[in-house]
Amino acid sequence: MPDQSAVSVASASHPSAARRSTPHPPACADDPSAPHPAWLPDSAFAAVGSRRVLTAGEGLLVDTVRLEIAQATAAFSGTVADVPHDDTQPDLVLALLDHAPQTVADVASALREAGPLGEEGFVLARRAGTTVVLATHGAGLLAGMFHVVRLGESAFSADITPERHAPAHALRKLDHWDNIDVHPVMGQVERGYSGGSVFYADGGLRTDLSRVRGYARLLAASGINRVTINNVNVHASEALLLTRRLADVAALADVFRPYGIRTHLAVSFAAPILLGGMSTADPHDSTVASWWEQVTRTVHAAVPDFGGYVVKADSEGQPGPFSYGRDHADGANMLARALAPYGGVVHWRAFVYDNHQDWRDRSTDRARAAYDHFAPLDGRFDDNVVVQVKLGPIDFQVREPVSPVLAAMPRTRLAVELQVTQEYTGQQKHVCYLAPQWSEVMGFRPWGQDGPAVSDITTGAPSPDARRSVRDPHAGGGLAAVSNVGMDQFWTGHPLAQANLYAVGRLAWDPSLTPSAILAEWSALTFGADDPVVASTVQTMLTGSRDTYEAYTAPLGVGFMVHPGHHYGPGIDGYEYTPWGTYHFADRDGVGVDRTRASGTGYTGQYPQPWAAIYEDLDQCPDELLLFFHHVPYTHVLRSGSTVIQHIYDTHFSGVEQVDAMARSWSGLAGLVAPDVYDRVQERLEEQQRCAREWRDQVNTYFFRKSGVPDERGRQIF
């Protein structure tokens, strides 16, 4: 029952004292162990914090809203109250619909008329000097509050006709590839470039979880509502999170919960054997299913809002249903049925392929694998299974075509999986703003310009395509993304890589946002909205950074020319003779992989029209994907008019020039951004410059040695 009197009211006090008492990580520059505030520095709350704020409602997340507002108003001399004053009109009302004061009845009725908002939606309006956020649930109110923070002063100027806001994706999940134990090769965070795990240390859960709380807050402000707390490659210690270490899961869930984030667990499909002492993990064995039901019941008891399981099965050495002659649907559904009573979801990864391929065998094509495995299973997955599909068919390269699986399973809930951690895109030593790539994927229309986009598939929006019959407009599988954070002072190693973490949450909430708009938001929050030089420099540096990275690394969609194992820096032939299925087939005459139906692996046939035809046709295939789909002579003339070999030279020279320009731009910010941020970015840019030169020279030399074709412009090739 609502009880407004139970809510405490904070009054304004000395700002610096208030800052010292904040429970989230302070922006205290003289404490080197304090993490950087990222997109939530105190200053981001200036507009809200200086207002008279009225809050109304109750519940855990409303308490979080009140705490945030209390801190902000304490810091910036505003006020917060939970009952209207007769004498002063509030500047901002943040209220649950059921508790909305009479003064905002007009907005409330506008909300009611428009139909259900969902748990996370909110309505924003401004009229008569008051900005109003109404929501039916605490999660929506929290989202609305962070929306107002993001708007800053503009939330308090012109009138706003009531606007409905709700997330496009119900499931907006960040996956952590964190290990409890430090893996001898992969480190504590697999593919992590930001120090140790924020969750685990010294063989167990960290004792101080204040950084996790700060992290939860950042994620909530960006749009994430689910977090998987361990690596999909589930090792021995981490497997125990499901049972003996369940208290650790509960402790983390307790930290995430006040910010509206539900906790998921990556589990080993072999858990019944590893943990249950059983002799099988066969999904058709009823004792196995019972074991999962019992374990899941226990998990739910400890974590009432438990999100579900994430599974990498029968891939890269992980166990799965294949061992028992079952398929992915059998495996996923068994887990789904254990979770169903509690509203849990199984995220089953489609990243399945033969990692013991013979490089001599050109008929096997790793790009085909996910489709070949999963498309035939469409319609077989339970409603609470989400098939989690990497954005491209290979593995998070800087340029890949969109995975055809996303268009191949109309009767399945599909999530697109993105990689925020920059495994193949510079490992947070290089500036590489990935939102443009993600936006491209979300906006890709597999059936052509008149058909639905990938975001329609992942959101579960009704589709104009007759073949699609989504059961429920909200049945999309959402978005999953591999986190890039760690114990690094700046969370992400490279301060500018925070933009990727921010962007993934924002795109998950609203995939129609442009990368540029997200960047502007992030930059204003992080660096302040006042300095146009900082804003425009950061925009310039980041906007084209993915194209720049692509320019000096792997040309024309060829991919995987990376150093084997750690995947940093060039290794042109690094994967050429390996079992990993990642080849470029460069010889003295040409380069690229023939994936056509006419003469290659037939991968182009996994796309619907028009893309099947476009990719198949050498003359129509987009330049940037040419070598992904075709093997061509070095002298092949691209649609751009350049030859392949000259394109390689040109982009590698210009890529380095772009990095140099980026470094020059940054040096213009000396004194304009915090010294620690400046220095860290500066240091990383120097490494990026060094590494970009290495890429340029190795790629150019490699292809010059192979082709014998000199650079038209006579530049130095070693």
Add this chain to the structure above:
Amino acid sequence: MPDQSAVSVASASHPSAARRSTPHPPACADDPSAPHPAWLPDSAFAAVGSRRVLTAGEGLLVDTVRLEIAQATAAFSGTVADVPHDDTQPDLVLALLDHAPQTVADVASALREAGPLGEEGFVLARRAGTTVVLATHGAGLLAGMFHVVRLGESAFSADITPERHAPAHALRKLDHWDNIDVHPVMGQVERGYSGGSVFYADGGLRTDLSRVRGYARLLAASGINRVTINNVNVHASEALLLTRRLADVAALADVFRPYGIRTHLAVSFAAPILLGGMSTADPHDSTVASWWEQVTRTVHAAVPDFGGYVVKADSEGQPGPFSYGRDHADGANMLARALAPYGGVVHWRAFVYDNHQDWRDRSTDRARAAYDHFAPLDGRFDDNVVVQVKLGPIDFQVREPVSPVLAAMPRTRLAVELQVTQEYTGQQKHVCYLAPQWSEVMGFRPWGQDGPAVSDITTGAPSPDARRSVRDPHAGGGLAAVSNVGMDQFWTGHPLAQANLYAVGRLAWDPSLTPSAILAEWSALTFGADDPVVASTVQTMLTGSRDTYEAYTAPLGVGFMVHPGHHYGPGIDGYEYTPWGTYHFADRDGVGVDRTRASGTGYTGQYPQPWAAIYEDLDQCPDELLLFFHHVPYTHVLRSGSTVIQHIYDTHFSGVEQVDAMARSWSGLAGLVAPDVYDRVQERLEEQQRCAREWRDQVNTYFFRKSGVPDERGRQIF
């Protein structure tokens, strides 16, 4: 004072009971933890053990001789005594000269007339039904006993005119690259392929050193007299062996000492800083020199026969005198002066080069580095410094020219360093008998056929070359070799790799022994001398195995086409764009490194004539080193009549065929050798076959893609 009565006499008893009581590792087949007896199975002692043996002399090593004879006679129904019986004539007399019984006075006087034998020499004779071994020291007597064991029955048949035996090299050292702690990347034994360290486990010295004793015995029987007990890359825990862990050194020295082996320690040049808390390790700083003197005094007190220090300085990240503006002679001499009072030696490695080379810079040549660093220092090193020179200029490739440093320092004691552990030669998964390579190096005559051989330089033999002025005929630096043993059941991973360990000791003792003769000895000792099928199969398999390995791996001396890091399996471009200075410069036209004076790095000029001219001249350069010295078109015709490209194809196809033939040969030994040995070799041969195919296909494909030249014989290239 001699006291013959103090020596115990063992009488014959039941052989198996005697075997159970042996202190060295028994050949007990049903105990899987018992190491294989290698070249000292009980059966090797049959001839000696069935004789009436008279021993005379005293001292630690004479006791070892008596213990060995006691065990042998116990097992094979012979007798041993230390006083002559009046009634029976002994079959074998093993005596120190001072204690020789009157009955062998003739041999004793022959010995005295011929001049000093040295500590390790002995005289062997047989006349009137008695075989006689006389020595002036226990070490010589022990060596003589093992010599008789090696001769077997032939030591007891025809008369033998007194023969003098003495080791050609005074210093015959085996280096262990063992770590106490398991290194996260390199493992416990750096470049070890035989399991954990025989010395260390669980962060300290092993509690059970019985395997070390067995190892010491094997080494003594092969000819080794020095062992370095830790990695030349000295990490934190291992650095402490010099001080806090000195008791571990003493304990190992106690185990090696009864077999005539002195213990050496690899030390960090920065030890005064790391261990001494000093601010410098400058060799010209008198407090640094004093620190080393004091530490060395303590070492000597704990290990009275301490051998000395082994140092890798200013190379691959190890600290050295360069940090203080000093040179290698300054550094080495400081340590040498600390050791001199105790007869210790400094082994200073010449393996120094720039490992941060830029692959774009063709003027820097790693092959030149050791000569460039060390040749100018000739004459500057103290008498108890040995400069330890890798056999080739790069790094233990299957084919390299002999290091020119060996001919460049006539006024310096030089040791040649060999690698028994097969880092680049199949890692004990492949059969690769290395004695042919070592013999080639020992027999190489840098000044042409009329000049001295490398073995003359390392033994310190008087040289016919006028420029050489060795101060002492025994002043050579000897031989050093990196061990290949570990806790593996067969010591060396691959049972046939034991032949390399045996051979290095024998070549150290006598570099004039042929690889084939050594192989026959090893095979007879290991597998027994009775079965001609086993002997001839093993001879056939091993004799050409190095040529076979060369055939299917890196062609024509080009080297280093290995997988980076672990160095196993092909990686044709693996090191091509790295800072390690190991390139092949293959392009679409040709391959190889131009190291000529005329147009290349000038490395050929580091050799004396005639080799400087031979290597410089494309027409004279030996085929097997062509690509080491020259960059040539693929169509270049070799001295063999084949083109370079066709040679690559031919050798790679034939190399695999040779491995297949090897495997077929081995399968003929089923039932003829012990099942565990058979199975292990069989299993490794399968891996060698797999890997050889991988080498063949990758190398052939690589060069076909580059050259575009098809195989003349139309075989399959992928």
